[in-house]
Amino acid sequence: xxxxxxxxxxxxxxxxxxxxxxxxxxxxxxxxxxxxxxxxxxxxxxxxxxxxxxxxxxxxxxxxxxxxxxxxxxxxxxxxxxxxxxxxxxxxxxxxxxxxxxxxxxxxxxxxxxxxxxxxxxxxxxxxxxxxxxxxxxxxxxxxxxxxxxxxxxxxxxxxxxxxxxxxxxxxxxxxxxxxxxxxxxxxxxxxxxxxxxxxxxxxxxxxxxxxxxxxxxxxxxxxxxxxxxxxxxxxxxxxxxxxxxxxxxxxxxxxxxxxxxxxxxxxxxxxxxxxxxxxxxxxxxxxxxxxxxxxxxxxxxxxxxxxxxxxxxxxxxxxxx
Amino acid sequence: xxxxxxxxxxxxxxxxxxxxxxxxxxxxxxxxxxxxxxxxxxxxxxxxxxxxxxxxxxxxxxxxxxxxxxxxxxxxxxxxxxxxxxxxxxxxxxxxxxxxxxxxxxxxxxxxxxxxxxxxxxxxxxxxxxxxxxxxxxxxxxxxxxxxxxxxxxxxxxxxxxxxxxxxxxxxxxxxxxxxxxxxxxxxxxxxxxxxxxxxxxxxxxxxxxxxxxxxxxxxxxxxxxxxxxxxxxxxxxxxxxxxxxxxxxxxxxxxxxxxxxxxxxxxxxxxxxxxxxxxxxxxxxxxxxxxxxxxxxxxxxxxxxxxxxxxxxxxxxxxxxxxxxxxxxxxxxxxxxxxxxxxxxxxxxxxxxxxxxxxxxxxxxxxxxxxxxxxxxxxxxxxxxxxxxxxxxxxxxxxxxxxxxxxxxxxxxxxxxxxxxxxxxxxxxxxxxxxxxxxxxxxxxxxxxxxxxxxxxxxxxxxxxxxxxxxxxxxxxxxxxxxxxxxxxxxxxxxxxxxxxxxxxxxxxxxxxxxxxxxxxxxxxxxxxxxxxxxxx
Numbered sequence: 001x002x003x004x005x006x007x008x009x010x011x012x013x014x015x016x017x018x019x020x021x022x023x024x025x026x027x028x029x030x031x032x033x034x035x036x037x038x039x040x041x042x043x044x045x046x047x048x049x050x051x052x053x054x055x056x057x058x059x060x061x062x063x064x065x066x067x068x069x070x071x072x073x074x075x076x077x078x079x080x081x082x083x084x085x086x087x088x089x090x091x092x093x094x095x096x097x098x099x100x101x102x103x104x105x106x107x108x109x110x111x112x113x114x115x116x117x118x119x120x121x122x123x124x125x126x127x128x129x130x131x132x133x134x135x136x137x138x139x140x141x142x143x144x145x146x147x148x149x150x151x152x153x154x155x156x157x158x159x160x161x162x163x164x165x166x167x168x169x170x171x172x173x174x175x176x177x178x179x180x181x182x183x184x185x186x187x188x189x190x191x192x193x194x195x196x197x198x199x200x201x202x203x204x205x206x207x208x209x210x211x212x213x214x215x216x217x218x219x220x221x222x223x224x225x226x227x228x229x230x231x232x233x234x235x236x237x238x239x240x241x242x243x244x245x246x247x248x249x250x251x252x253x254x255x256x257x258x259x260x261x262x263x264x265x266x267x268x269x270x271x272x273x274x275x276x277x278x279x280x281x282x283x284x285x286x287x288x289x290x291x292x293x294x295x296x297x298x299x300x301x302x303x304x305x306x307x308x309x310x311x312x313x314x315x316x317x318x319x320x321x322x
Numbered sequence: 323x324x325x326x327x328x329x330x331x332x333x334x335x336x337x338x339x340x341x342x343x344x345x346x347x348x349x350x351x352x353x354x355x356x357x358x359x360x361x362x363x364x365x366x367x368x369x370x371x372x373x374x375x376x377x378x379x380x381x382x383x384x385x386x387x388x389x390x391x392x393x394x395x396x397x398x399x400x401x402x403x404x405x406x407x408x409x410x411x412x413x414x415x416x417x418x419x420x421x422x423x424x425x426x427x428x429x430x431x432x433x434x435x436x437x438x439x440x441x442x443x444x445x446x447x448x449x450x451x452x453x454x455x456x457x458x459x460x461x462x463x464x465x466x467x468x469x470x471x472x473x474x475x476x477x478x479x480x481x482x483x484x485x486x487x488x489x490x491x492x493x494x495x496x497x498x499x500x501x502x503x504x505x506x507x508x509x510x511x512x513x514x515x516x517x518x519x520x521x522x523x524x525x526x527x528x529x530x531x532x533x534x535x536x537x538x539x540x541x542x543x544x545x546x547x548x549x550x551x552x553x554x555x556x557x558x559x560x561x562x563x564x565x566x567x568x569x570x571x572x573x574x575x576x577x578x579x580x581x582x583x584x585x586x587x588x589x590x591x592x593x594x595x596x597x598x599x600x601x602x603x604x605x606x607x608x609x610x611x612x613x614x615x616x617x618x619x620x621x622x623x624x625x626x627x628x629x630x631x632x633x634x635x636x637x638x639x640x641x642x643x644x645x646x647x648x649x650x651x652x653x654x655x656x657x658x659x660x661x662x663x664x665x666x667x668x669x670x671x672x673x674x675x676x677x678x679x680x681x682x683x684x685x686x687x688x689x690x691x692x693x694x695x696x697x698x699x700x701x702x703x704x705x706x707x708x709x710x711x712x713x714x715x716x717x718x719x720x721x722x723x724x725x726x727x728x729x730x731x732x733x734x735x736x737x738x739x740x741x742x743x744x745x746x747x748x749x750x751x752x753x754x755x756x757x758x759x760x761x762x763x764x765x766x767x768x769x770x771x772x773x774x775x776x777x778x779x780x781x782x783x784x785x786x787x788x789x790x791x792x793x794x795x796x797x798x799x800x801x802x803x804x805x806x807x808x809x810x811x812x813x814x815x816x817x818x819x820x821x822x823x824x825x826x827x828x829x830x831x832x833x834x835x836x837x838x839x840x841x842x843x844x845x846x847x848x849x850x851x852x853x854x855x856x857x858x859x860x
Contacts, residue, residue, distance in 0.1 A: 062556070062557050090543065091549065091552060092543065094818075095543050097818065098457055099461060099462065102457075102461040102626055104461040104462065120818070121818065171816040197359060197722055198723060198805070200717065200722050203556060204556060210368075211718075214364065214367055214368040214718070215367070216365040216368070216718055318640075318641045318817060319816060319817045320817065321817050321818070321822075
């Protein structure tokens with residue numbers, strides 16, 4: 001039986017048939033969807049008036065939460081600006097910068113560092129708006145409760161973290177990496193040599209809370225807004241993880257727009273985008289959910305010059321080199 | 323096949339090579355660090371949670387549908403990438419063949435040297451890096467995955483096909499040439515009939531590898547099942563992860579079976595049916611991912627391609643200068659050795675346990691059959707889950723450094739090698755093992771005195787070829803801070819420093835080529851150069 005060449009052929013035939021059946025089934029369900037999307041593309045290219053505004057964001061939070069946030073915002077912007085708005089999800093911070101670089105995103109929600117990186121790669125791109133909290137943003141340092149690390153009073157006090165195991169969030173995060181690294185350096189902590197082992201990069205702010213709570217790392221640094229909202233929602237167990245330090249303020253998240261928005265969508269379009277964002281009102285029940293998901297009271301106007309300090313820190317830490 | 327006498331190395335050279343390999347592994351372990359700073363006990367809770375979730379995969383119909391659709395995307399990338407690789411391989415092979423472009427003349431030799439060098443780069447750079455570079459030009463387009471798989475696989479295919487042409491009997495080719503036939507006609511009618519089987523085997527082995535590559539590309543955002551795995555992992559939804567893993571195992575298992583069946587088939591029936599199936603899958607895949615090659619020559623692509631070229635060239639050192647780059651090169655070498663040790667020894671143990679008994683040992687029991695099936699499933703699990711996902715898991719219980727990356731690559735490749743080893747052990751000449759069984763030797767003794775001496779040289783050969791693959795794969799675990807050139811490349815990308823990325827890639831190519839030469843030298847020393855090893859591990 002084993003030496004019979006037919007057994008191998010039968011296996012193959014069955015394999016091939018299963019694969020085919022699988023594909024046929026998959027394609028059957030796709031037919032209508034495929035046509036719909038090709039129609040969408042055709043109208044995008046054919047008619048200037050029905051152009052699609054593609055928005056995206058650095059994935060600093062859980063994908064579902066981002067989807068919820070940007071679905072709501074897309075609907076709002078579509079109604080305000082009278083264009084089709086499409087949210088393009090991206091899986092990592094550098095993916096967002098890349099998507100902006102190649103022009104797949106018209107409007108992107110960046111962190112301080114990624115925003116500067118994106119503007120350096122797309123000449124003429126502009127920082128146009130940010131949240132009220134972004135002009136004085138902070139990071140928090142958190143620790144596992146059983147480490148016995150006390151609350152730290154000032155930046156110099158971060159030196160007690162020498163010899164601890166430590167995790168950042170994403171490599172390209174401003175509040176989860178760049179600024180914490182800069183404050184640590186101020187306190188004399190070098191990330192390559194002062195910690196117990198090399199520092200980790202958890203990937204996102206939520207993941208930082210998770211890995212510190214799980215005990216994989218003793219200390220971590222993350223976005224204070226994410227931390228506050230998780231504490232408020234009761235997602236953090238204070239017997240497991242505690243806040244030990246809050247950094248001095250700096251400029252962080254902001255919207256960056258492509259340079260030729262007015263040319264593509266009509267004169268004054270960029271100003272209209274800014275107006276739409278800044279007129280989101282926490283007292284308006286229709287706007288409340290959007291602002292709450294952004295963790296903001298309102299959006300305010302911003303400009304490139306606000307990020308000169310971030311750019312300088314980026315150059316010091318070697319995260320901006322061009 | 324030569325007799326066993328010819329394949330058993332002389333003791334001195336074989337022993338020296340073995341000692342050298344063991345010493346290198348010991349050095350790599352000390353470089354990675356041993357003792358307290360390796361295992362992070364506090365992470366076992368989350369790690370255990372992941373494994374417990376295997377019993378409760380997410381079965382909500384919505385998620386199962388999403389899983390099936392993602393699996394189709396991964397399969398489509400693999401099929402399209404393999405198709406591109408075959409086109410490139412078939413076009414490139416004649417140019418690289420000594421039969422068609424004789425090397426005794428200076429011009430032919432120069433041409434061969436130039437084209438061979440050109441092919442070295444696509445092979446030495448991992449699919450993941452190609453994808454990261456193509457994304458900078460094409461954005462998140464399905465063409466990225468197809469090119470990232472098709473280019474390096476195409477280069478390997480061209481090289482292997484050229485070698486296959488050169489190893490065939492040249493007499494019919496020369497006879498046809500003497501009658502005035504053109505080179506291509508002589509190749510087509512004189513050589514091809516003889517080697518068609520080998521070419522087909524390799525084509526379907528590429529498809530099997532392409533499935534695994536497509537899954538890895540998903541992790542960096544190319545879509546498909548790797549992408550969903552990454553999303554579910556980020557939110558720590560272990561139940562979803564197991565559903566996705568089950569789908570990957572199904573896909574990968576079917577592809578492995580298919581590739582094995584083609585490789586072992588004796589008649590033309592299986593191969594014809596397989597090509598027919600591939601011919602049907604190709605247009606379906608094209609449509610499923612809505613492939614649009616016109617993106618390749620759009621103005622935007624040309625403009626962005628030129629910009630990326632300017633950014634990449636000339637390559638330069640990162641802020642850490644030479645010490646950082648050389649340190650990373652050494653780390654990458656150490657990581658690949660540790661991974662190879664885990665994959666090689668683990669794979670051998672696993673293969674011995676799962677291979678179907680042949681010859682006199684073939685007293686098949688139901689319990690033995692069940693045990694083998696479970697072990698085969700575990701091996702499939704190990705190779706179906708992309709290495710970066712294993713690395714995410716490993717950083718829970720191992721401190722950042724070389725170990726999480728080495729262990730992740732090690733267990734992933736254990737899945738690959740375990741299967742290939744089992745095939746070799748099952749196909750081996752069983753006479754010597756049978757002799758031992760007749761004298762009353764037990765299983766383990768049969769392994770050491772019967773199986774290893776006959777299958778050993780081929781096992782070593784396959785393992786050494788795999789080492790070359792593992793070195794290239796070290797970049798895919800760099801994303802989790804696993805150290806070495808992969809992590810360095812990741813840091814340079816985070817700083818958008820493409821010239822330094824290019825510098826690190828050049829360093830990686832240098833390390834890859836050095837290890838290729840060491841591996842080739844070891845294989846020569848152990849006298850194990852078998853074309854079969856090249857075929858399955860290339």
